[in-house]
Amino acid sequence: MFSLGLEQGGEGWRWRRRLWAGEENLLEELRALLLDVSLLPNVSDRWLWLPDPSGGYAVRGAYDLLTEGANPLIEDALDLVWHHQVPLKVSIFAWRLLRDRLPTKANLAARGVLNSEATLCDTRCGHVETAEHLFLFCPNSVLLWQQVRNWLGSMGVDPNNLPDHLVQFTYLIGVGKAKRSFLQLIWIMCTWIVWNKRNNRLLNNVVTDVMSPVFQKWVFSL
Template sequence: MRFRSDRWIGESPLCVRFRRLFELTENKSMFVADLLSIDSERWGEVWRWRRRLWQWEEELLDECRALLLDVSLNPNVSDSWVWLPDPSGGYTVRGAYSLLISQVPPVADYDLDLVWHKQVPLKVSVFAWRLIRDRLPTRTNLIARRVLSPDMSSRVADCGHPESARHLFLLCDTFGSLWHLVRDWIGCFGVDTDNISYHFLQFTHLIGGGAARRSFMQLIWLLCAWVVWNERNNRMFNHVVTPIPCLLDKIKLLSLVSKAHLLRWELPYSYIILF
């Protein structure tokens, strides 16, 4: 049984759950049995990297290490096939049919793939990755980590709600209205969901069409989220408030700069520093 590509721990193979690590590792064909020769405290060393990991990739590695610490391998027990939906009763056609008609197509991995867009800077993609995984330093997250006290949960727009990523980017009366302006600018209609991952997927496919249209919508969503986060930081740390219509203008300009950067147009330096 392969360590990364087979499902032997958790709900999915490690190459799916930790897709980024799987792309960067050199020893993709390692077997679970190979772990028997490694001390459990050193299981994080089974990865050999093509390059040095970035900080957010180190966080993924720590998450994988924590998962492996709870595993105990016994060399005297042979592997066997188990039907996971019913380990005691085993496989039946009726059970397989019930499983197929009750499944919901997974979207968690697809939305994380969408954050990597060739027309946006890497830091914007990393920001979106952290946003979808709820890793941004919002006030609710900082309170959960005991960085802030519970009485500091209100967000910068003073709307009376705790500043979570879900509220800040989707439900806030101030920043949430930006999505309506963006849709009016593009000329499309839709009903927003209050789940960030689903919102990203829904927005990307809002106007249908081919890959070029989906790529454009994907780009706009990433830039809109990036502008919201920067405006939030400006209001919190610099006490500078930009009107929402001006934020829409910034998204339009950033989308132009992103496309020009892809085509290697020469732009004034003042345009480039907007990133």
């Protein structure tokens, strides 16, 4: 694929058949992961121990990693991403989001894929594109959550981190099982839409405003 060309529309992206909708979504995620990656033909690959990139792998380091105490709040939130009405790939996306494992610009810069100068949110709001910014604080996302709250008839202040946000949102209108299930579904699908909307802006130069009838139909038809 590298020799054929990985740029948008390059020969490396041509397939023998037309891709299904789900495959198109996976392809967009792959393109996001490969965004601004420069492959160097004369440089060899090497193994890297992510918990300690400078010191490398050590049994003691692996033991400490495995025995670290889990964050109960994150664990509670992770339990909420698995929903029987949500496709598995979307639940995996939500799991990666709460673990901060999505290829946001800030994460790509931390991995050395992007320069620090290229980490600003593509909505031109002037902030670095972290997961919290993209899904909670970016003006488009703030407006989206306001619209959803108005639709649900609920008022409140949103937390400033994603696990807190999911847990609080799930209990907005009561503690009944059916209500929780409904709000889980809304939160997961809203974040999925935000991510796909971001990828369309970044990779396909397609901009969909949260105030547009089409975008509102996506959200409020869930």
